[in-house]
Amino acid sequence: MDIRLNGKTALVTGANRGIGAHMAQALAAAGANVALHTRKPREDVNDQAQRLADDYGVDTTVLSGDLSEQRTIDEMFEAFDRHFGQIDILINNAGFENAHALEDMPFEDWQQLLDVNLSAPFLCSQHAARRMKKAGSGGVIINVQSIHDDVTRKGVAHYSVAKAGLKMLTRAAAVEWGEYGIRVVGLSPGAIQTDINREDNEALGIDNMNSWIPLGFIGETGDVSGVTVFLCSEQARYITGTTLYVDGGFMHNVMRYDMRPDHDLGV
Structure with missing residues (x-):
């Protein structure tokens, strides 16, 4: 299936x-056409945007700013308007995590993570929905969540809370904005190998991680980006208010020992 998004921004x-x-x-x-957001101005992102324009014949731009600040988000959408004039697709992907024991977690770390992982998607979605509603042609908002919107881990309670909140925001926004033709969908990756987490995955042990995933392997970024294109297309026009898990079944295999006859317990 050749999915095309020509003319969309x-x-x-x-x-x-x-x-x-x-x-x-x-x-x-x-x-x-794509606007690439980055927290700080980066020459490599400018180069990335230019490569996309050259390779695919689309219009691209780079927007930068700290999404924990409401004013920055306001300014980002104003800059988007000046360059493109219309938004058809918003991908709320920016986020981060750090680790703390729950009883020792500094409030400022709790607050900063929720600001970026939950409040920023709320504010960005508001901006996008207002513009989509005014244009009258609908649109798509994809909230990048995580399997930890449903399955928690020790040490990252704030991350799980933020992603669970984003999952409910996805449902609430889909219900409110559906009458304007705006679809809102959650996309929850599991273990995906990227340049960001490669060292952490290797520290955990690739073989260990593969054994925890029912399909038997860590996913790649293409497993997520391909689904994203589908969800933004007319082929997914009846999908809204739900969350799609791209995790190889990881979230359904939290018990690491195997009680089946003729199998090692794995402990």
Whole structure:
């Protein structure tokens, strides 16, 4: 199936590396014009945007700013308007995580993570929905969540809370904005190998991680970006208010020992 997004205009937050960078590339490859957001101005992101324009014949631009600040988000959308004039697709991808024991977690770390992972998608979605509603042609908002919107881990309670909140925001926004033709969909990756997490995955042990995933392997960024293009297309026109898990079944295999007859317990 050759999915085309010609004439559509997209904004991808956190597009400088990892899953976000590959989402931006996949959207451009499908014919969409793309704004790539990065937290700080980066020459390599400017080069990335130019390569997408040259390779796929689309219009691209780079927007930068700290999404934990509401004023920055306001200014980012004003800059988007000046360059493109219309938004059809918003990918709320920007986010981060750090680790703390729950009883020792500093409130400022809790707050900063929720600001970027939950409040920023809320504010960006508001901006996008207002513009989509005014244009009258609908649109698509993809919230990049995580399997930890449903399955928690020790040490990252704030991350799980933020992603669970984003999952409910996806449902609420889909219900409110459906009458304007705006679809809102959650996309929750599992273990995906990127340039950001490669060292952490290797420290955990690739063989260990593969054994925890029912399909038997860590995913790649293309497994997420390809689904993103589909969800933004007319082929997915009846999909809204739900979350698609791209995780190889990882979230359904949290018990690491195997009780089946004739199998090692794995402990």
